[in-house]
Amino acid sequence: MRPSFLAPALTPFNNRDPLPANSWRADTVLLGLLVLLAAFVFHGLDQMNQPLGVLDSSPLSLDLVHLPEYTLRTTLRMFIALFVSLVFSLVVATLAAKSRKAAMVILPALDILQSVPVLGFLTFTVVFFMGLFPGKETGVECAAIFAIFTSQVWNMTFSFYQSLRTVPNDLYDVSRQFSFSPWQRFVRLELPFATPGLVWNMMMSMSGGWFFVVASEAITVGDTTVSLPGIGSWLALAI
Numbered sequence: 625m626r627p628s629f630l631a632p633a634l635t636p637f638n639n640r641d642p643l644p645a646n647s648w649r650a651d652t653v654l655l656g657l658l659v660l661l662a663a664f665v666f667h668g669l670d671q672m673n674q675p676l677g678v679l680d681s682s683p684l685s686l687d688l689v690h691l692p693e694y695t696l697r698t699t700l701r702m703f704i705a706l707f708v709s710l711v712f713s714l715v716v717a718t719l720a721a722k723s724r725k726a727a728m729v730i731l732p733a734l735d736i737l738q739s740v741p742v743l744g745f746l747t748f749t750v751v752f753f754m755g756l757f758p759g760k761e762t763g764v765e766c767a768a769i770f771a772i773f774t775s776q777v778w779n780m781t782f783s784f785y786q787s788l789r790t791v792p793n794d795l796y797d798v799s800r801q802f803s804f805s806p807w808q809r810f811v812r813l814e815l816p817f818a819t820p821g822l823v824w825n826m827m828m829s830m831s832g833g834w835f836f837v838v839a840s841e842a843i844t845v846g847d848t849t850v851s852l853p854g855i856g857s858w859l860a861l862a863i
């Protein structure tokens with residue numbers, strides 16, 4: 625006779641109780657939110673690629689009806705800049721940590737660049753990006769994203785570099801015993817070890833980037849000021 629405690633384990637899958645209705649509702653709501661988020665992102669990216677004249681034909685408004693769209697545009701710029709900062713940190717910090725000659729060039733350069741104010745980069749990057757995308761709003765958007773990038777990237781890069789330099793030698797010995805390739809060592813050892821500090825500095829970078837939103841979205845080229853739709857330009861107009 626089969627013991628009673630084995631009965632649940634031997635119950636056929638088809639006879640088990642179905643998932644609760646609440647679980648299906650939660651999955652449906654989550655899927656709907658993801659689809660809505662994707663639609664918002666694609667809408668924001670499409671708005672960034674409009675002709676530059678659209679900014680003149682559709683000036684900023686203090687009407688609260690437009691505030692959700694302005695919030696979307698600013699948040700999208702912030703996360704694009706954060707993603708670029710992450711890629712930059714992974715590449716540059718790893719190169720500096722692995723090569724002493726590269727570190728002799730990269731670290732002083734980063735020290736100099738992080739001392740430059742955010743508005744200092746706008747003086748030459750605006751003309752550069754607008755030249756890459758003539759007549760398109762994309763050039764001004766790239767300049768704004770680059771300005772936000774410069775307010776986020778430096779502490780992330782230094783944090784990742786410091787983490788790579790402080791990986792315990794015992795862990796490197798274990799990776800050599802498992803015959804890890806350089807890529808496997810980076811993915812399985814160095815990146816997980818550096819992730820807590822990197823995530824913390826990404827949060828600090830995101831919060832620091834909000835301080836420069838007003839300056840990043842209201843860009844002056846000669847005698848012309850281009851105000852990109854966003855929370856920063858909305859606040860500047862309100863002030």
